[in-house]
Amino acid sequence: MRSITLFILLFLASANVFAQKMEGQITYEKVYHWTRLYSRLSYLSNEEKDRMKMTWANDDEHKQEMTLFFNEKQSFYGYPKNEELDGGYSWRKGEYKIYRDFENEKRTDIIEMLGKTYIVDDSLKLPKWKVMNKIKEVAGYMCMMAVTEDTIKSQKITAWFADNLPVSGGPEQYSGLPGMILELDINDGDIVTTAKEVKMRPVTEEEISIPKKIKGKKIATQKYEELMSTHIRDSIKSHRNPYWAMPY
Template identity: 70%
Template sequence: MKSLVVTLLLLSTACLSVSAQKMEGEITYEKTYHWTRIYSRLTFLSNEEKDRMKMTWGKNDEYKKDMKLYFNENKTFYSYPQNQENDGGWSWNEKDFRIYRDQQNEKRTDVIEMLGKTYIVEDSIQSPKWKVMNKIKEIAGYMCMMAVTEDTIKGQKITAWFADNLPVPAGPELYGGLPGMILELDVNDGDITVTAKKIEMKANKEDIGVPKKLKGKKITNRQYDQLLSTHIRDSIKAHRNPFWALPY
C-alpha cells in the first residue's frame, strides 16, 4: 500500500510538472527558394523578363535563408532572425516582413513591404480551408500530420505539416489555423519550402506582441487581397513578373 501511494504521488507530481510547463519558445526555419521552378510557371513572361531573370540569378537556382518564429500559448511573431538590437527593438537586413498573430483575440497584424510601400494588414485572423490528409512524417523530432489548401489569388498549392503536440494554431509565413504548429510549409510542390530545423522550448526574452508604433499604411484583409489581385492581373497583362514587387 505504501509503495502504491508513493507511486501515485510521483505520477501526480509529474502530471503537474507537465501541465505547468509553458507552451513557449522559438523555432528556426530554413526557407529555400527554387527560382527555376518558380519562373517556369510564369508562362506569361516576355523574353526580356526571362533574360533579366537569367542575368540576375545565373545558375544559382537554389537560395536559402533562415527565418524565426517566436511563440507562446496566445501570440506568435515571425520574421527574419534578429541581427542586432536597436534602442530595445528589432532590426532586419531585408525588406520589412513582420508577421504577428494574437490567437487569443483572433487578431492579425502583418507589416509587409511590397509594391514600393510598407503596408500594415490589421484585421481578424482568417484561416485557410485546410484538408487534413492521412499522411505523417517526422520533422525536427516531432511527428507531423499533412494538410493541404490553395492560395486562389496567387494560384498556389500549399502543403503544411503540423505537430499536434505543439498545440499552437500558427506557423511560418502567413499560414496557421491548424490544430498544431506548422513545422513545414511547401508552396507549389517545392517552389518554396520552409522547414523547421531547430525548436527550442524556452521563455521569450523579448515581447512578441505588436509594438505600439508601426510605420506604414493600414489596410484590411479585403484590401490586401485586392492589392495582390490587381497587381498580379496587371503584371500578367504587361508580361511582367508580379513577384518582383511582392512575396511569392
C-alpha cells in the first residue's frame, strides 16, 4: 500500500513539474501572396489586376521566417536574430516586436509604421473568436479552427490552435484562444503564417522580456487603431497601397 501511495505521489510531482515547463520556441514561415493583396485594392481596375497577375505569375510569393518565444506567463514574437536579409526585401525589416503579458493582460507592440516607431503599450484587447468544428495537423499538433474579423483592416482572420499547448499566444498580434495558434490565415490566403517547428525548451529572460530601453512614441490601442484607420482611408482615396507603410 505504501509503495502504491509513493508511486502516486511521484507521478503527481512529475506531472506538476511538466506542467510548469510549458515553454519553448516556435519557428514560423510567413508567406505573402502579392497578387492577392493587390487584388483587394478597390481603386485598381480589373484590367490592371489581370496584368499584375500575369506579370507576377511565377514570382507571387515572398517567404519570411518569424520566431515566437513563450512560457505560461508571456510571449515575444518577431524577426529571428542575426537574420540575413533577403535581397530586395530589406525594407520590410523595420521594428516589429510583439510582446504579450498573459498574467497581467498587457500588450507591448514595438512597430515601425508611417515613418515612425510606435510603442503600443496598453491592456490586452482580445479578438472575439468563434471556434469552428474543424481540425487539422500543424507542425505535429492537432489543431482546432477559430475565426474572427479585423474590422479596422476589413480582414477575415482564421486561426488554427493546439489545445495541448495550453498557452493563449500566437503569431503576429493575435492571441486569446485556449491553446497556442500554430497557423494564422489572413483573408483566405493573402498572408499565411504557419509553424514549422515547435521546440519545447527553457526560455531565457533575454529572449522573452521587454528591453528596459525602448525608442519610440508610446500610444494606447485606441490611438493606434485610429492612426491605421485614417491612413488606410486616406491612402485608398489617393490611390496608394496603404500597406507599404504599415503591416498588413
